[in-house]
Amino acid sequence: MWFAKSQEEVLRELNVNPATGLSSQEVQTRLEKYGANKLKGKPKKSLIALFFAQLKDMLIYVLIGAALITLFIGEYVDSIIILLVVVLNAVIGVFQEFKAEKAIEALQQMSTPKTLVRRNGEVVEISSEELVPGDIILIDAGRFIPADLRLIESANLQIEESALTGESVPTEKIAQETLKDPKTPLGDQVNMAFMSTLATYGRGEGVVVGTAMETEIGKIAKILDEEIDEMTPLQKRMEELGKVLGYLAIGICVLIFVISFFQKRDLFEMFMTAISLAVAAIPEGLPAIVAIVLALGVTRMSKINAIVKKLPAVETLGSVNIICSDKTGTLTQNQMTVVKYYTLNDLQEVPREGSGFNASLQEKDLMKTLVLCSDATYEHGQGTGDPTEIALVVLGDRFNLGKKTLNAEHKRVGEHPFDSDRKLMSTLNEEDRGYRVHTKGAIDNLLKISTTALVEGKVVPLTEEMKKEYLRMADEMSDAALRVLGAAYKDVDTMISPKEMEQDLTLLGMVGMIDPPRLEVKDSIRDAKLAGITPIMITGDHKNTAVAIAKELGIAESIEESMTGAEIDELSDAEFSERIGSLRVFARVSPEHKVKIVKAFKSHGNIVSMTGDGVNDAPSLKNADIGVAMGITGTDVSKGAADMILTDDNFTTIVHAIEEGRNIYNNIRKSVIFLLSCNLGEIIAIFFSVLFFWPVPLLATQLLWINLITDTLPAIALGVDPGDKEVMRQKPRDPKESFFAHGAGVRAIIGGVLIGTLTLVAFYVGLREYGYSLGSMAIPDDVLTYARTMAFVVLAASQLFYSLAMRSATKSIFTLGFFSNKYLIGAIIVGLLLQLTVISVPFLSSAFKLQMLSLRDWGIVLSLAVIPLILKEIYKTFLRRS
Known part of the structure; x- marks a missing residue:
C-alpha cells in the first residue's frame, strides 16, 4: 500500500534519489528482475491446436466414424468425400478465428507511449516498456501515465481516471498527502497515479512503484485469466442436433440389419444399404454450412464496424435481451x-x-x-x-x-x-x-x-x-x-x-x-426497446448525473429505477437478484459491482451483453454472455476480454449487430430445416423400400452427390438470405428454444415426407415403363439404372425447388421477391446443370450408375419435383388468411 507511506519512505524503500534518478546499470539490473513494463497476454494457440479444436463435435465424430467404415469396406470415394467435408469444416473455422485475431491485433498496433524519465541526472524520453520500479517519471498535461506511481511532486495536477474508475471528471492529485486508511478506494488515492490514465492539467513527478502485471490494471488483467468457457446457444443446439442425428444413424443401421436378417437378404449388400441410410440420416455438409454462414455473417458485420472474435458469438447477439452499457464514452461523448x-x-x-x-x-x-x-x-x-x-x-x-x-x-x-x-x-x-x-x-x-x-x-x-x-x-x-x-x-x-x-x-x-449523450444513441435505444431489449446504464458517475443522462436517452424514467454501488453492498445476492428487474441505472459502481449486476441479470435467464471500453469493464465483459469492447477508446485489456469489438466506438453499431445476429440465426435455422427436410426425404425413400422388400431406389454414391453438391449450394444461399426487415419488431429469441419451435419441426417432416414419397413415385414410374413394379423380382440392371436415374433427378430437383419455399414460413416467394436472393436462384440453376451433367457425361454417368432420360421422362420428373414447392406456397396462403 504505497499510498499509505510517506514520500521519504517510498524513495528509501526503492533506493532512488529523485534528483538524479536511477543509473543505467541499476535500470538493467531491475529490468532483468521485474521484466518489461507490458501486460502479459494469454499464449496464442497454434494453427494445429486451432484445427483440432474445430473437430470437437459429436457430428464430426460420427462423420469420421462413417469415413473409417466406408474405408474398411473398400468404398474409397465415399471415404474421401466424407473426410473432405470434415477437413473443410475445420479449415473454415481455423481461418475465421485466425482472421478475427489478426483484425484484433491490427486494432492493438498503436504506437507505444513515450515517457519522460530522469536517469543518470538527466531527463530523457524512452518507451514506457523500458520502465522499472524506482524510475522517476515527469508528468505534464496530455501524457498517459506509463506505470503505477507514488507522486513526489504535484502542481495543480489533475488526472482523468475514467478508464479505471469510470469517473468522467478528472481527479485532483496532491503528492504531499499520506493516506492512513488502508481501505482507501482507488478514486480517493490522491497521492497515486495509475497506469493508462491521462494527465489533463498541471504537472508533477512520481516514482514508479508497480509495472506490468503488478499495476492496478495488471491486477484486473489477472482476473481475466479465469476461463469462463460456456457454450453459446448455437453451439448447444448443434451439439444436441449432432447427437440426435448420430444416434438416429446408428439406430437405422441396426434396424436395417434386423429387417434384412428376417428378410434373408444378402448381409453385405444390406450393410452397404445401411451405410447409405446412415449417410442419408446425417447432413454431411451441415457443420461446414453453419460455419460458412457464420463466416459470411462475420464478414458482413465487419462492414458495419463490428469485429467478431469467435463465430458463435454472432448468433448469441440475436438472443440478447439485456444490454449493460458503460456510460462514459459509450453512451456519452466522453467530453464536457x-x-x-x-x-x-x-x-x-x-x-x-x-x-x-x-x-x-x-x-x-x-x-x-x-x-x-x-x-x-x-x-x-x-x-x-x-x-x-x-x-x-x-x-x-x-x-x-x-x-x-x-x-x-x-x-x-x-x-x-x-x-x-x-x-x-x-x-x-x-x-x-x-x-x-x-x-x-x-x-x-x-x-x-x-x-x-x-x-x-x-x-x-x-x-x-x-x-x-x-x-x-x-x-x-x-x-x-x-x-x-x-x-x-x-x-x-x-x-x-x-x-x-x-x-x-x-x-x-x-x-x-x-458530458453529453452521443447524438445517435437515443434512436438506437428506442430501436432496442422495440426489439424487446432492455438497455441498462452502468457508471462510476454520481447518481443524479447518471439518471439525468438516462432520462434524456430514454433508458430510465425516474430516480427510483437507479441504485448506487453502496446500496448494492447493503443487499444480499438474493435480495439484489429480486430487485434487479426494476432497475435501469447503476451509479458509483466498482468492477466487482459490474460483475455482480451481470450475474444477477443472468440468474433470471436473461442473455446479457456488456458494453464498455475501460479496464474496469473487462471482468464484466468476460462474465457477460457477450462482451462488446470499443476499438478506438477501448483498452487492450477490455478488447482481450470481449467477444466483439466495435471499430467505430458507436453504441448504434450494437443494435445493428443484434439485428444482424438475429437474421444470421434465422438463416442458419432455414438452412438446417431445409437440410433435414431433404435428408428425411432420402431416409423415407430408402427405409420404406427396404421395409417393403423393394429395390433400393438410390445408391450410396448418388446420395453423397445429392447431399454434398445439390444440398450444399442452396443451403449456403439460404444462409445469406437478405435480412427480414421486421426482425427488430420481434422479441429476442429464447436461447433454450429448439430449432424446431413454432411448427418448424412439423414443416420439416411434411417436406421430407413429400420429397421421399415423390422420389419413390418417380422410381415406380421408371420401373413401370419397362413393365416392372416395386415388388418385381430379378429386375435387370439397365432397368434399375433408368428408374434410379428418375428417382435421382426428382430427389435432387425437388430439394432445389423446395429451397425457394424455405425462405419464409409465412411469406410467399412473390412477396419476398422471386429474384431478391440471386444466390439462391443461381444455386438452383447450378444444381440442375450439375444433375444434367452427371447424367449426360458418359464417364460420370457410368461412375454414378445413371443414364440419360427421354424428353417425356424429363417432363415427368420435373413436374413431380415442383410439387413440394407448390403445396408449400398454397399452405402459406391459407396460413396468412387464417
Whole structure:
C-alpha cells in the first residue's frame, strides 16, 4: 500500500534519489528482475491446436466414424468425400478465428507511449516498456501515465481516471498527502497515479512503484485469466442436433440389419444399404454450412464496424435481451460540453450545432473571461488540457472568441492557480488601458468575493436578492446534472498580487456543462426497446448525473429505477437478484459491482451483453454472455476480454449487430430445416423400400452427390438470405428454444415426407415403363439404372425447388421477391446443370450408375419435383388468411 507511506519512505524503500534518478546499470539490473513494463497476454494457440479444436463435435465424430467404415469396406470415394467435408469444416473455422485475431491485433498496433524519465541526472524520453520500479517519471498535461506511481511532486495536477474508475471528471492529485486508511478506494488515492490514465492539467513527478502485471490494471488483467468457457446457444443446439442425428444413424443401421436378417437378404449388400441410410440420416455438409454462414455473417458485420472474435458469438447477439452499457464514452461523448449559460434573469441554451452565434456584450464578456481564465487549447478539432477548460475554450470558439486570438490581444501577465480549497482560478490580462482580472470557479465562492454584478451591460451593487437568484439557478442546473461554473472580473490600473485578484469582483454569470449523450444513441435505444431489449446504464458517475443522462436517452424514467454501488453492498445476492428487474441505472459502481449486476441479470435467464471500453469493464465483459469492447477508446485489456469489438466506438453499431445476429440465426435455422427436410426425404425413400422388400431406389454414391453438391449450394444461399426487415419488431429469441419451435419441426417432416414419397413415385414410374413394379423380382440392371436415374433427378430437383419455399414460413416467394436472393436462384440453376451433367457425361454417368432420360421422362420428373414447392406456397396462403 504505497499510498499509505510517506514520500521519504517510498524513495528509501526503492533506493532512488529523485534528483538524479536511477543509473543505467541499476535500470538493467531491475529490468532483468521485474521484466518489461507490458501486460502479459494469454499464449496464442497454434494453427494445429486451432484445427483440432474445430473437430470437437459429436457430428464430426460420427462423420469420421462413417469415413473409417466406408474405408474398411473398400468404398474409397465415399471415404474421401466424407473426410473432405470434415477437413473443410475445420479449415473454415481455423481461418475465421485466425482472421478475427489478426483484425484484433491490427486494432492493438498503436504506437507505444513515450515517457519522460530522469536517469543518470538527466531527463530523457524512452518507451514506457523500458520502465522499472524506482524510475522517476515527469508528468505534464496530455501524457498517459506509463506505470503505477507514488507522486513526489504535484502542481495543480489533475488526472482523468475514467478508464479505471469510470469517473468522467478528472481527479485532483496532491503528492504531499499520506493516506492512513488502508481501505482507501482507488478514486480517493490522491497521492497515486495509475497506469493508462491521462494527465489533463498541471504537472508533477512520481516514482514508479508497480509495472506490468503488478499495476492496478495488471491486477484486473489477472482476473481475466479465469476461463469462463460456456457454450453459446448455437453451439448447444448443434451439439444436441449432432447427437440426435448420430444416434438416429446408428439406430437405422441396426434396424436395417434386423429387417434384412428376417428378410434373408444378402448381409453385405444390406450393410452397404445401411451405410447409405446412415449417410442419408446425417447432413454431411451441415457443420461446414453453419460455419460458412457464420463466416459470411462475420464478414458482413465487419462492414458495419463490428469485429467478431469467435463465430458463435454472432448468433448469441440475436438472443440478447439485456444490454449493460458503460456510460462514459459509450453512451456519452466522453467530453464536457457547455449546454447553457446564464446572466442575471436570462438563461440561454447553446445551440447544438454551428458557430458564429450572436451574443450580447455581457454574454461575450462572460465567455471572454472563461476562455482567458483557462490553460486548455483547442485547434483543428483537437483539445488538450482539462476537459472542463476545453469545454470553455470550445464555447468561446463557437462564438468567434478563439483562445489563440484572445491570448494575442490580452496577454496574461499574472495568475492565481486553482486549488481545491478556494475552488477558484484567476488570471491577470492586459487591456487597452490597464489590466483586467478574470476569475472562474464555484458560484457560491464567487458570490462571497463579489460586490457588484454586471446586469444588462451596467455594473450594479450585488444585492442579497441577486445572490439568491444566482444560487437558485445554480441549484436548478445542478438538478439537471449540469456542472456549474461561475465567472467574474474586475478592472485595475496596475499589476496586483494573486491575493488581491480575488477581492471586490464584478459577477458576470455562469455556465452549465455536461458530458453529453452521443447524438445517435437515443434512436438506437428506442430501436432496442422495440426489439424487446432492455438497455441498462452502468457508471462510476454520481447518481443524479447518471439518471439525468438516462432520462434524456430514454433508458430510465425516474430516480427510483437507479441504485448506487453502496446500496448494492447493503443487499444480499438474493435480495439484489429480486430487485434487479426494476432497475435501469447503476451509479458509483466498482468492477466487482459490474460483475455482480451481470450475474444477477443472468440468474433470471436473461442473455446479457456488456458494453464498455475501460479496464474496469473487462471482468464484466468476460462474465457477460457477450462482451462488446470499443476499438478506438477501448483498452487492450477490455478488447482481450470481449467477444466483439466495435471499430467505430458507436453504441448504434450494437443494435445493428443484434439485428444482424438475429437474421444470421434465422438463416442458419432455414438452412438446417431445409437440410433435414431433404435428408428425411432420402431416409423415407430408402427405409420404406427396404421395409417393403423393394429395390433400393438410390445408391450410396448418388446420395453423397445429392447431399454434398445439390444440398450444399442452396443451403449456403439460404444462409445469406437478405435480412427480414421486421426482425427488430420481434422479441429476442429464447436461447433454450429448439430449432424446431413454432411448427418448424412439423414443416420439416411434411417436406421430407413429400420429397421421399415423390422420389419413390418417380422410381415406380421408371420401373413401370419397362413393365416392372416395386415388388418385381430379378429386375435387370439397365432397368434399375433408368428408374434410379428418375428417382435421382426428382430427389435432387425437388430439394432445389423446395429451397425457394424455405425462405419464409409465412411469406410467399412473390412477396419476398422471386429474384431478391440471386444466390439462391443461381444455386438452383447450378444444381440442375450439375444433375444434367452427371447424367449426360458418359464417364460420370457410368461412375454414378445413371443414364440419360427421354424428353417425356424429363417432363415427368420435373413436374413431380415442383410439387413440394407448390403445396408449400398454397399452405402459406391459407396460413396468412387464417
